[in-house]
Amino acid sequence: MAERIATIASRVGLHARPAAVFTEAARGTGLDITIAAQDAPVADAVDASSILALMSLGIHHGDRVVLRAEGPDAEAALDALSRILETDHDA
Amino acid sequence: MSKQYASLAGNIIDLVGGPDNIATVYHCQTRLRFELRDNGKADQEKLAAVEGVAKTLVNAGVFQVVVGMHVKDVYEEVEQQLAASGHRVTETEEDGTSEKRGIVSTVIDFVAGAFQPLIPALSGAGMVKAFLALLVVFNVITRQSQSYVIINFIADAVFYFMPMLIAFSAANKLKSNPILAAGVAGIMMHPNWLALVQEGKPVHLFEVIPLPLASYAGSVIPIILVVLVQARVEKLLDRIIPAAVKLVFVPMITFLVVGTLAMTVLGPIGSIIGGWLGLFFGFLSTHAAWAPAVLIGASLPVMVMFGLHNGVAPLGIVQLAQTGRENIFGPGALVSNISVGVATLVVALRTKERKLKQIASAGSITALMGITEPALYGVLLPKRYPLIAAMIGGGCAGLYAGLTQTSRFATGSSGLPAVLLYIGDNTLQHLINIVIALVIGAIVTAVLTFALSLKYEKPATPEEGFVVDYDSLPTTASLRNGGTGTATLVRAGVTELNAPVAGVVVPLSEVGDPVFSAETMGPGIAVEPANGAIVAPCAGTVMVAMATGHAFGIRTDDGVEVLVHVGIDTVTMDGHGFTDAVQRGARIEAGQHLVTADLDAIRAAGHPTTVIMVVTNHDKFDAVTAAASGQVGSGEPVLDVVR
Incomplete structure (x- = not known):
């Protein structure tokens, strides 16, 4: 199980376009990736490839989230995804 | 351009067992075809559920993923990703596939792989011939004019130098050196050799080894035998010659050994086999001209499902190269595809099921253009009744085309535009006959499909939503x-x-x-x-x-x-x-x-x-x-x- 913690750089939080960009990338990995608020229990983690699930987390600018994935390419995939989260796509 | 398929390609690679499980990958008009080291490692169910994958099937040991018309883009992406993962699919070990394939599948696979790359060239050359025929029919040029001679050899070059083209693509398929293979083909077609043949005197190498007099221009079988042997020779030389001098000695010895074998043994044997095939074609056209067209016209949909058409189509290419016309595969294939298209179109008009309607509308158009897979897997197979109608319609049309000895003068895709391939021999007779055959096929198919649809096509009700029909369709089942x-x-x-x-x-x-x-x-x-x-x-x-x-x-x-x-x-x-x-x-x-x-x-x-x-x-x-x-x-x- 690979894990990454990322800080949301987008000013609108994980909403609209940033969320769309992120879920698209998450789908592209082909892995089952979950995302949760940093302090939330693992059971509350949601599917990172679903925009709605992402929005349901209600994550704002500056919040920290945990990405989790399993598989041979998980480390590289999570590196790429956390880079996306830590970029402000509206800048 | 193909970036949009990046994730699809990635998914497919993973689900067939990862890069290491892929021995080779190639594609046809709608499918990716994988030769996997272990078919058991591929997850067919998951793969079929992937968005963008219509269906998966294993046939003759080849693992096939039906993707659709954009398969070329997906294929390019798959290739790139495999290359990026440091995996070189071209370097297959001989015993790479653990799947034991029957000799028939192996032969079909080789023949299909060797001939399919030629189709654009043959189609282009054929269309130039059709153009030339039109010029003559409408009295724009005469057959005695220089223009005729020039356009004729523009069209003819592909046929004349067919051995070179086959050498190249067959060597590609066998993963030996295609340039060396084309070089050997060049030896067999060298003008000086032709001069010796025309002189008609016995020819010997070193005064002892006899070279039977045979011209290889436009031949097919001799070069295939040569390339098969050359692949072995090359691999053997590759093993025994030290790496430092490989670059010089492998090609040199290949040319000498294979060139000699080609001129003394392989070429002459190939010529004899080719002669038999010629006799066979002659026999067919005098005694059973209707048979191939009826057979192909009726059974092509089934042959496509099993990939058998790839084994028969090359016979047509051989016939075309030998006789300048082809009626073994082309007419049957064309009438069959059109019948499939018509049957699917009738289903599209008749069905009340929305999704089927969509698949059928799109599938009928591609089928009329010569690509039947979407219609076959999406409509004909799940519904069965239009398949039966299309086979009967195709058979009837094939019978007419066969009895009238309708031939095509070039190969190409077998859709509506292909009727132009039937212009040749400086006459429009074949064109007229194939159009009549198509009309017969379309009418019979349409009437039968319509009649059967009255029995089998029921209005869809909400309760029926998840039953039979949609389970057999290629959909995202997830x-x-x-x-x-x-x-x-x-x-x-x-x-x-x-x-x-x-x-x-x-x-x-x-x-x-x-x-x-x-x-x-x-x-x-x-x-x-x-x-x-x-x-x-x-x-x-x-x-x-x-x-x-x-x-x-x-x-x-x-x-x-x-x-x-x-x-x-x-x-x-x-x-x-x-x-x-x-x-x-x-x-x-x-x-x-x-x-x-x-x-x-x-x-x-x-x-x-x-x-x-x-x-x-x-x-x-x-x-x-x-x-x-x-x-x-x-x-x-x-x-x-x-x-």
């Missing part, structure tokens, strides 16, 4: 669970989404927010609302209820995720103007209250009031299509998600 007992109308494979508010429907592309209008959040529809009563477009669970009350996410029982967004940039209103919003986690029925929006307050804050509804996980479904335009009432169906 999300078919659940889906009963809700107020959402679940038709066969379609989830309907209703207008979340009364008003006027506008296309998403006209919405004043680039995130939505560019479909970044997914495809959907927008409504300019007449009032502020926002209701649920479908039954499901409220996954998202923004604290601001302006956006809601609902997941239906069959997995469709819908976002309803009230107004543009209304997130900045921070809940002002939105009252009585539904809570997250609530179970909701279609038409049930979501929120009350104060449209005047939204306008006063300077925002458009447009209500937007998008399907955020559209990639899991076949299509999201608008089902209404203009004025709609609250709760009227406006969007269809085709599963």
Whole structure:
């Protein structure tokens, strides 16, 4: 199980376009990736490839989230995804 | 250009067992064809469920993934990704595939792989011949003119130098050096050799080894034997010659050894076999001219399913090279494809099932253009009755084409445009006959399909939604669970989404927010609302209820995720103007209250009031299509998600 913690750089939080960009990338990995608020229990983690699930987390600018994935390419995939989260796509 | 298929390609590679499991990969018009080291490592079920994959099948040891017309782009992406992973699919060990394939499959696979790359060249040359025939028929040029001679050899070069082309592609297929193979073919066709042959005196190498006099121009079988042997010789030399001098000695010895073998043994044997084939063609055309066209016309759909057509089509190419015309495969294939297209078209007109209608409409057009796989797997096979009609229709058309000895003068795809390949021999007779055959096939097929549809095509009812038909269709099977007992109308494979508010429907592309209008959040529809009563477009669970009350996410029982967004940039209103919003986690029925929006307050804050509804996980479904335009009432169906 690979894990990454990322800080949301987008000013609108994980909403609209940033969320769309992120879920698209998450789908592209082909892995089952979950995302949760940093302090939330693992059971509350949601599917990172679903925009709605992402929005349901209600994550704002500056919040920290945990990405989790399993598989041979998980480390590289999570590196790429956390880079996306830590970029402000509206800048 | 092919970037959009990056994730699809990645998924496919993973699900066939990863790069290491792939011995070779190639593609035909709609399928990726993998030779896997272990077919057991591929997850057929998961793969079939991937969006963008219509179907998977294993045939003759080849693992096939039916992708569709854009297979070339997907293939390029697969190739790139395999290369990027440091995996070189071209360097297959001889014993790479653990799957034992029968000798018939091996032969079909080799012959198909060697001949398929030639088709564009043969088709081009054939069309030039057709053009030349037209020039003669309409008295633009005479057959004695220099123009005739020039255009004729422009067209003829491909046929004359066929051994070189075959050498190249066959060597490619065998993974030996294609340039060396073409070089050996050049030896066999050298003008000096031709001069010796024409002189007619016995020829000997070193005064002892006899070289039988045979011309190899335009021949097929000799070069295939040569390339088969050359591949072995090359591999052997590669092993025994030290790496330092390989570059010099492997080609040199290959030329000397294989060149000699070609001129003394392999070429002459090939010529003899070719002669027998010629006799066979002659026998067919004098005694049973109708047989091939009837056989192919009736059974091609079945042959395509088993990949057998790849074994027969090259016979046609051999016949074309030897006799300048072809009636073994082409006429039967053309009438069969058109019959398949017509049968599918009739199904499209007759069926009440929306998804089938879509597949059938698209499939019939591609079939008429010569690509039958979508129609075959999407319509004919699941429905069976149009398959039977198309086979009978194709057989009847084949009988006419066969009896009239209709021939084509070039190979090419077997769709409607291919009738032009039947212009040749400086006459239009073959063109006229093939058109008559096509008309016969189309009429018989259409009438039979229609008659059978009266018996087998029942109106679809909601209860029938998940039964038989759709299970046999190539669809994304992943999300078919659940889906009963809700107020959402679940038709066969379609989830309907209703207008979340009364008003006027506008296309998403006209919405004043680039995130939505560019479909970044997914495809959907927008409504300019007449009032502020926002209701649920479908039954499901409220996954998202923004604290601001302006956006809601609902997941239906069959997995469709819908976002309803009230107004543009209304997130900045921070809940002002939105009252009585539904809570997250609530179970909701279609038409049930979501929120009350104060449209005047939204306008006063300077925002458009447009209500937007998008399907955020559209990639899991076949299509999201608008089902209404203009004025709609609250709760009227406006969007269809085709599963």
